[in-house]
Amino acid sequence: MTALYQVEDLRVDMQLPGGLIPFGKPPRLNILEGISFELNPGETFGLVGESGSGKTTLARAMLGLVPATGTLRFRGAALTEAGLRRGTAMMFQDPVASLSPRMQVGAAIIEPYAIHRIPKAERASAADLLARVGLPPALAARYPHELSGGQARRVCAARALALNPALVIADEPTAGLDVSIQGDILNLMADLKRDRGLAFLVITHNLSVLRHTADRIAVLYLGRLVETGPAAEVFARPLHPYTASLIASEPDPDPRRRRADLAIRGEIPGLLRRPSGCVFHTRCPLAVARCRSEAPILREIAPGRSLRCHLAGQDTTERTPT
Amino acid sequence: MTVLNVTDLRISYGPVQALRGASLTAAAGEVVGIVGESGCGKSTLASALIGLPAPEARVSGRVEVEGRDLVALPETARRAIRGDRVAMVFQDPMTAFNPVLTLGEQLVDFQHRLPAPKAEKRARAAAMLARVGLPDPQLALRRYMHELSGGMRQRAAIAAALLMRPALLVADEPTTALDVTMEAQIIHLLRELRQDHHGAIVIVTHHLGVVGELCDRVYVMYAGEVVEEGTTDEIHHDPRHPYTRALIACDPAHIAGRVERLPTIPGRLPDLTAPPPGCAFAARCPQAGPDCAVPPPRVRVSPTHAALCHRVRP
Numbered sequence: 293m294t295a296l297y298q299v300e301d302l303r304v305d306m307q308l309p310g311g312l313i314p315f316g317k318p319p320r321l322n323i324l325e326g327i328s329f330e331l332n333p334g335e336t337f338g339l340v341g342e343s344g345s346g347k348t349t350l351a352r353a354m355l356g357l358v359p360a361t362g363t364l365r366f367r368g369a370a371l372t373e374a375g376l377r378r379g380t381a382m383m384f385q386d387p388v389a390s391l392s393p394r395m396q397v398g399a400a401i402i403e404p405y406a407i408h409r410i411p412k413a414e415r416a417s418a419a420d421l422l423a424r425v426g427l428p429p430a431l432a433a434r435y436p437h438e439l440s441g442g443q444a445r446r447v448c449a450a451r452a453l454a455l456n457p458a459l460v461i462a463d464e465p466t467a468g469l470d471v472s473i474q475g476d477i478l479n480l481m482a483d484l485k486r487d488r489g490l491a492f493l494v495i496t497h498n499l500s501v502l503r504h505t506a507d508r509i510a511v512l513y514l515g516r517l518v519e520t521g522p523a524a525e526v527f528a529r530p531l532h533p534y535t536a537s538l539i540a541s542e543p544d545p546d547p548r549r550r551r552a553d554l555a556i557r558g559e560i561p562g563l564l565r566r567p568s569g570c571v572f573h574t575r576c577p578l579a580v581a582r583c584r585s586e587a588p589i590l591r592e593i594a595p596g597r598s599l600r601c602h603l604a605g606q607d608t609t610e611r612t613p614t
Numbered sequence: 615m616t617v618l619n620v621t622d623l624r625i626s627y628g629p630v631q632a633l634r635g636a637s638l639t640a641a642a643g644e645v646v647g648i649v650g651e652s653g654c655g656k657s658t659l660a661s662a663l664i665g666l667p668a669p670e671a672r673v674s675g676r677v678e679v680e681g682r683d684l685v686a687l688p689e690t691a692r693r694a695i696r697g698d699r700v701a702m703v704f705q706d707p708m709t710a711f712n713p714v715l716t717l718g719e720q721l722v723d724f725q726h727r728l729p730a731p732k733a734e735k736r737a738r739a740a741a742m743l744a745r746v747g748l749p750d751p752q753l754a755l756r757r758y759m760h761e762l763s764g765g766m767r768q769r770a771a772i773a774a775a776l777l778m779r780p781a782l783l784v785a786d787e788p789t790t791a792l793d794v795t796m797e798a799q800i801i802h803l804l805r806e807l808r809q810d811h812h813g814a815i816v817i818v819t820h821h822l823g824v825v826g827e828l829c830d831r832v833y834v835m836y837a838g839e840v841v842e843e844g845t846t847d848e849i850h851h852d853p854r855h856p857y858t859r860a861l862i863a864c865d866p867a868h869i870a871g872r873v874e875r876l877p878t879i880p881g882r883l884p885d886l887t888a889p890p891p892g893c894a895f896a897a898r899c900p901q902a903g904p905d906c907a908v909p910p911p912r913v914r915v916s917p918t919h920a921a922l923c924h925r926v927r928p
Contacts (some may be wrong), residue, residue, distance in 0.1 A: 342793035344762070403716065417844045440882075441652075441890050470651035471864045475876030482874070500866035504873050522874060541798040545821025545867050547846040552825055559765050607712055 293370055295330035295489050296458055297354065302327040302362035303347075304353050309524060323349050323557060324515045327362070333458065336485060338502035338523060340538070341512035344560050347495045348385075350512065351461050354493070355380060357482055365486055381452035385463040387444035391451075392437040397422075398432025401451040408455060417562070421450040425480060432448050442473040449480060453488075458483075461493045466501050478505050485525040499542060503597045508596070511535045514560060515589055521597035533598050570602065590605055615643045617781045617814040618663065623685075626666060629887040632658040634838040635675070640782070640814035645804075647829035647846070648818045650682050651861075653883045658819045665692040680781050686764040698727055701775035705787040706715045707767035710774075711759045717770055718755030719744075724777050744775040747803060765796040767819065777913045781813040788817065789824055801827045810888035822865045826850060831918065834858045837884055837894035844919035854913075854921040856899045893924065901925050 304324040316516060331337050341347040353360040356376050364371050366379060384390035391400050398418035405415045419429035420600045425446040431439075437446060442471040445465065465481065466474040482505060484490045502509055506523040511532065518608050530536040540555035559573045561567060567574045573583040582602055590600040618640040624658040633655040639648040647817045661667050662677055665684035677684040679700055682693055702711040711720055720843055721739035722732060730738075736755065743751035746769040759767060768788065775783055788804070789797040805828060808815060817828055825832055825846060832849045834842040834857065842855040853859045860879045862868055869876070881898035893899070896906035905924050913926040 334864060342795065411705055449905060471822075471861065471866075472651060472879035474866070475864055476876040478876050479878070499794070502878055504866060504869055525826065542793045542867065543797065543821065543827045545822035545826035545865055546850055547826050547829075547863070548851075551798070559763055559796055560793075 295365070296333045296367060297331040297493075298363070298365040298368075299330070300328050300352065300365075301365040302350070302353060302360055302364065304349055304358060304360045305338070306358075322515065322566070323563065324360075325420070327517055329510055329517065329520055331459065331491055331493060334485060334489045334491055335507045336481070336494060336505055338506035338509035339493060339495045339512060340497065340499060340509055342497050342538075342560050344514070344563065345512040347497075347512050348463060351463060351493065351495050352381070355382060355461065377473065378455050379457055380459045380461065381455065381457040382545060383445070383448045383460060383462040383465060385467055387441075387448040388436050388439070390448060391444065393436055395435075396432065397434050397439070397447050400436075401432075401447060401454060404454040410455070416454065420437060421454055424484075425450045426452055438447065441469050441597060442476055445469065445477050446480065446585040449477075449484070453484070456488075457490070459491045459493065461495065463495045464497070465494060466496075468500070469506050474501075481505065494559075499527075499538060511538070515563070516571050517598070518572065518600045519598065520590075521594075525597065531593070531597075532572075532601050533578050533603075534572050537575075537577075570600075615641050615892070617639070617680060617752045618816065619676070619678040620659075621676040621678070623659070623662060623677060624673070625655075625662060626672050627668065627670055631886050631889055632671075632838055634889065636833075636835070636838070638833050638840060638841050638843070640816055641815055642781070643808070644827045644831065645815045645817060645826040646806055647832040648816060648835060649818055649820065649822065649825050649861075650835035651831055653837070653886070655838040656818050656820075657786065658838075660702070660784055660816075661780070662693070663816060664700050664785050667698055671897055685721070694727075697780075698778050699780050700782045701778065701780040703768075703771050703775045703783070703785040703788050705790050707764075707771035707791075708759055710771055711767070713759055715758075715863070716755065716760065716763070717757050721755070721774055723775060724774055727778070739773070739777065742777055743770065746770070746773045746776075746807070747799075748773070759856055765793055765799065768792060768800055771801075772803065772807070776807065776811060779811070779813070783811065783813055783815045784818065785815065785816045787820070790819070790821070797824075804828060822850075822862065823867055831839050834861070837889060838886060839894060839922060840921075841895065841923070842921040844916070848916065848919045852915075852919070854919070855895075855923050856901050856925070857895045858921075860898075864891065889927075894923075 294369045302324060303322045305322050308319045308321050339347050352358045356371055366376055401421050403419050422429055422431055429444050465477055481492055501522060509523045509526055510520040511518050513534050519535045530539055537556035556575055569585050570583040570588050573579040588600050588602045590598050592598050616639055621640045623636045638661060648656050652733045667673050718736060722735045725735045740751040740755060743754050748754045748761055748766060748769055790893050795853050823904050829846050831845050833840045836857045842858045853862055862878045872909055879898055884894050893909040896902040910921050910922050910924045914920045915928060
């Protein structure tokens with residue numbers, strides 16, 4: 293199977309503002325490095341990381357919205373802007389903010405057709421697009437502020453579907469939604485995936501969003517992929533100590549299973565203070581001297597399963613509740 | 615000893631009846647959770663607990679803190695209680711502090727009722743920052759809020775709330791703005807603090823995980839009412855109200871492994887400008903029948919456990 297989207301050795305640096313010092317080059321800050329993974333057609337790929345891990349930057353780089361080095365291939369070919377814009381779509385984290393407040397829903401969701409000069413015969417109607425995400429046609433006349441949180445999400449999904457993309461990038465698709473309707477959006481994404489063969493890249497800091505929906509996941513820490521693999525395997529047997537502590541940090545609603553102690557302390561260091569060696573060594577419960585000096589590489593340790601850790605394959609399940 | 619006693623609290627904003635007769639208690643040394651989804655009235659309740667309802671709110675009922683009714687007291691008396699006997703930790707610590715004053719200046723200001731020299735107040739502030747786990751308290755006192763990370767800010771907000779040793783600490787979604795590893799650390803901190811804070815702690819949250827990790831007892835709210843109350847164990851392992859059951863079933867943490875369809879609660883909240891005369895959940899309830907059109911009884915299941923539902927049997 294050829295990959296739908298291939299990322300190989302992606303690197304993103306950002307120019308820091310020069311500030312008041314008039315001499316010297318303004319410093320460049322490394323955000324992402326050595327990112328490699330593949331997205332297959334029709335799969336849900338979860339990208340997990342905490343604030344500051346670079347997950348949103350990675351999505352933006354994949355859409356050509358920030359300059360990056362490395363190889364990015366969409367449907368086997370190098371990226372072209374037009375191909376990318378029409379073949380991919382984004383559902384932004386804040387749905388209301390991503391809709392123009394002065395545009396009615398109906399106009400907003402068919403705007404992609406005008407932008408891409410799609411012939412009239414190939415356009416779907418606003419009512420049709422709304423129907424695909426389970427919304428009544430009457431909603432087309434509403435303004436974004438008249439929508440509920442769940443409706444706004446669906447409207448953004450409708451707009452994302454307008455150009456029949458092969459890949460939809462969903463940034464925190466359930467952020468700000470009540471538990472009782474989170475499932476609604478995730479079920480809608482599952483339907484679209486099944487009925488239209490859509491692939492989803494779901495970006496989130498919330499593992500529980502992925503546990504029930506993702507086929508494969510990748511874990512990002514401070515701009516490095518630390519672990520990738522099939523979601524069920526990674527959840528059942530996390531190999532990287534960071535993945536294990538993320539899973540163990542999830543609060544458990546069952547009071548009989550309260551954690552006695554913390555799985556992880558401290559917080560993600562700033563990008564300006566990137567630790568030497570393995571980026572995770574400052575918080576890693578297993579770190580040894582080598583981790584402080586030598587950066588591990590991402591290597592495949594089993595088919596479809598990659599890990600960036602010197603202490604590879606050490607079973608960390610005993611620290612994970614099941 | 616009962617610190618907080620709320621009786622039949624009703625709050626409306628114009629035609630919207632946000633809170634429709636809530637009653638709850640919290641004792642010293644206890645952590646009580648108030649859980650519910652958007653629109654259930656939990657934020658309205660939280661603001662009433664610290665005597666700060668919105669100016670346009672119409673309030674009736676009683677909110678007694680250490681025996682004094684915040685609803686009936688004049689505003690000057692409420693001000694004397696707020697920040698001293700009752701304190702709050704807000705969801706967003708960035709907006710809870712003043713951005714142009716250092717943390718130290720603000721923590722000293724918060725102790726303005728304390729008859730002590732400034733140096734002593736600064737020392738108390740530093741000790742409290744150390745207690746909540748800020749690594750270098752003396753340095754932190756000289757920092758502005760934007761210089762602290764999200765987790766550090768939330769720790770500072772907790773320190774600020776505890777400075778005057780309040781009888782009642784209200785925390786409104788204290789971990790919602792945080793990443794999961796920081797959330798776990800704040801939960802851990804609150805659990806530690808309850809041991810030397812002898813007051814009552816009320817946690818307002820939408821997150822059942824936070825309740826499970828932290829609370830002794832829970833009140834589940836729906837459409838401005840407390841629909842079920844019980845110990846955290848009773849609510850998690852023996853939920854009686856259909857809404858509580860549906861809510862727990864939707865929680866992703868409750869679902870093992872990969873599923874085809876995630877459960878949801880179909881339908882939506884009733885219009886709170888004209889709430890139904892009977893059970894507010896009936897329109898979405900799988901067990902609803904004709905009798906649900908009349909107000910449901912509060913059925914006691916155990917001395918600590920009760921649910922507002924026609925279907926619940928003692």
